[in-house]
Amino acid sequence: MGGPTFSFNRNADTTSRNFERRTARPSSTPWRSRVPASPAPHPVDELLPPPKLLAYGLQHIAAMYAGVVAPPLIIGTAVGLSSGELTLLIGAALLTSGLATLLQTLGLWRIGSRLPFVNGISFAGVAPMLAIVKQSHPGQALPAIYGALLIAGAAAFLAAPWFSRFNRFFPPVVSGTVITLIGLSLFPVAAGWSQGGNPAAADYGSVANITLAGVTLAVVLVLNRFLRGFLGSISILLGLVVGTLVAIPFGKTDFGALGKVPVFSMPSPFHFGAPTFQLGAIISMLIVMLVSMTESTADLLALGEIVDRPADERTIEGGLRADGAATVLAACLNGFAATAFAQNIGLIALTKVRSRYVVATSGVVLILLGLFPVAGAVVSVVPQPVLGGAGLALFGTVTASGIRTLTAARLDESGNLLTVAVALGFGVLPIAAPNFYAHFPSLVQTVMNSGISAGCLVAVALNVFFNQLGRRGDVEAPELPREREMAAH
Known part of the structure; x- marks a missing residue:
């Protein structure tokens, strides 16, 4: 039926000549030109030259370094x-963040989103872990934390397929709101960096610190305006270098830490003792992982839109599995819960460099920083105000990306408009009034004190209420941007 057909001719020579004529290659046409050219890879799968991989990867390190080392510094x-x-705790955080980033970008089996998705230490767990420290006897806090993280990470890994089905609850009206909130919720981080990073410092909020942040921001903007090609895409990294050089004469850089850390340090599993399993600590970490999974889902959807590879159910499932697996690994290697770093999404949106191998390179660098603490100390030389100036551009780009997504949400409909308005209100509340939920149970505080989680939950609930629950026949469900584009064609 589907195989080749053969016709026999009495004249064998004629048959042979016909066969040769059909199979002969024209001498004027090279054989290689007859082979169809393979399609160009998607920008997410593009493998750049090593120098560019390293330069772009270092930008991601600069954007996330302070966020990775802050939680272990606070808990320790x-x-x-x-x-x-x-130093060991901070090194473990860098090492496990690098391993988690490699797992996300390169993937293993059905683990990992295979997007330029940076993983680091979750800030959502800091407050619950501090509560565990207060309730534990001396020397028992970290084993209790790591025992709870083992359970919570495994639970997140197993729940990923079920949780990923929430993708259908994230149309543009929801995803655009959440992306906007990701950017808005990061502005206090940039403000804190711009003021000096440490509120207890004597010069916190000084004119010198804020001026240094402003100079760095101006340098980033000027470089981004006038540089083209490769140099233009690393304007953030160049701005950080220039800002650090400017800070040296004013005594804002501290090179003393370089001589106080070991050159090389291998992680030792369960260095602080065998894990213990306390019910209260486990419940707290399960809530933290639920919050982290919600944020990671929102971040994956945002990243998918930015890199033009929308995150489907399987992509989200792989990303959440990576979060769970990385958290289990981190608990064994003295790290903490792993989750997405939204500031790096802003970096991708700003530079337009979408290759996941760039982020994988940053993961390798993070691992080296964890194994060679002296290298990590070099990165920490960048003053906090310099990071703050660059952060304003990065985080503002995320907010602008969310607003762009909202343009496809049909805000002329009152239900969609109210969904965005109320969700933004709930998302901004923890920023505008940090003690708003101070008298609520700890469970409510853990969820609602994260502006991203609070706004995401409210946006999902209101979208279901207005657009799905008992929807009238004349009201259409919001279209996804790709569906609208296909309909237009």
Whole structure:
């Protein structure tokens, strides 16, 4: 039926000549030109030259470094660790963040989103972990935290297929709101960096710090305006270098830390003791992972729109599995819960560099920073106000991306308009009034004090209420941007 057909001619020579004529290659046409050219890879799968991979990867490190080291610094100080143990804790955070980023970008089996998705230490777990420290006897806090993280990470891994089905609840009216909130919720981080990073410091909020942040922002804007090609796309990294050089004469850089850290350090599993399993700590970490999964889902959807590869159910499932697996691994190697870093999404939106191998390179660099603490100390030389100036551009880009997504949400309909308005209100509340939920149970505080989680939950609920629950026949469901584009054609 489907195989080749053969016709026999009495004249064998004629048959042979016909066959040769059909199969002969014209001498004037090279054989290679007859082979169809393979299609160009999607920008997400593009493998750039090593120098560009390293330069772009270092930009991601600069954008996320402070966020990775802050949680272990806070928890380690609260536990009362020595300077050597604190260095070990920070190194473990960098190492596990790098491993989690590699798992997300390169993937293993059905683990990983295979998008330029940066993973780091979740800030959502800081407050619950501080509560565990207060309730634990000396020397028992970290084992209790790591035991709870083992359970929570495994639960997130197993729940990923079910949780990923929530994708249908994220049309443009929801995803655009959440992307906008991701940017807005990061502005306080940029403001804190711009003021100096440490509220207890004598010069916190000084004119010098804020001026340095402004100079860095101006340098980034000027470089982005006048540079083209490769140099233009690393304007953030160049701005950080220029800002750091400007800060040296004013004494804003501290090179003393370079001589106080070991050159190389191998992680030792369960360095702080065998994990213990306390019900209260486990419940707290399960809530943290639920919040982290909600944020990661929103971040995956935002990233998918930015890189023009929308995150489908399987992509979200792989991304959430990576979060769970990385959290289990982090608990074994003295790290903390892993989740998405929204500031790096802003970097991708600003530079337009969408290759996941760039982010994988940053993961390799993070691993090296974890294994070679002295290298991590070099990165930490960048002053906080310099990071703050660059952060204003990065986080503002995320907010603008969310607003762009909302343009496809048909805000002329009152239901969609109210969904955005109320969800933004709930998302901004923890920023405008940090103590708004101070008298609520800890469970409510954990969820609602995250502006991203609060706004995401409210946006999903209101979208279901206005557009799905008992929807009238004359009201259409909001279209996804890609569906609208196909309909237009």
